[in-house]
Amino acid sequence: MAAPLAEQQAARLAHADALAAERGFALTPLRRQVYAAIVASDRPIGAYDLLTALEPQRGRVPPTTVYRALDFLVEHGFVHRIESRNAFVACCELDRPHQSQFLICETCGETVEIPGGELAKQLSNSAPAHGFEVHHQVVELSGLCAACKIHQPGSAAGR
Structure with missing residues (x-):
């Protein structure tokens, strides 16, 4: 429990x-x-x-x-x-430095942190090819959480 x-x-x-x-x-x-x-x-x-x-x-x-x-x-x-x-x-994850991405619900505001070291590394590694030096990286994905998706009119789950 x-x-x-x-x-x-x-x-x-x-x-x-x-x-x-x-x-x-x-x-x-x-x-x-x-x-x-x-x-x-x-x-x-x-x-x-x-x-x-x-x-x-x-x-x-x-x-x-x-x-x-x-x-x-x-x-x-x-x-x-x-x-x-x-x-x-x-x-x-207070114990160790890490890169995260965030899932943010557009309806209720629920925000979930998801670890994503590989994605962060991939994004940072692609930047120099374009002559860009990364100093700070934030990835935020907006959409609907599971609960809001169920109640969203017109969504597959809300029908």
Whole structure:
């Protein structure tokens, strides 16, 4: 039986704390609260939604403070930025650096991280042939998740 959601979230936070300590840096209270809000969100969450989520705990927080925490969390691999949504999701594999792609539902916003080192390597390796140097790579695929596909009028599953 799967652990209750609160237990899963607590385990993810404990794992992040342990990794930060192992890597020689601390998750400050603000960084930890931002990370916790992202972990608790069932969809990608934007910076201004994070400000609202933090307000009961911290009062009004300047947006630049949250952006600095987000930059830190992205830099250290705790979260990913979903470019097309200008939002953030918790990384599914904190333990190791990796390349990921994201499946994003256009209807409900569900976002799934899928590991994709081979695709990332293939894309990066093809760029030099065109005289291009890759500095950052994000692959986001938009469509319908299984649940929304069933309810979508006109789709094969929704008929």
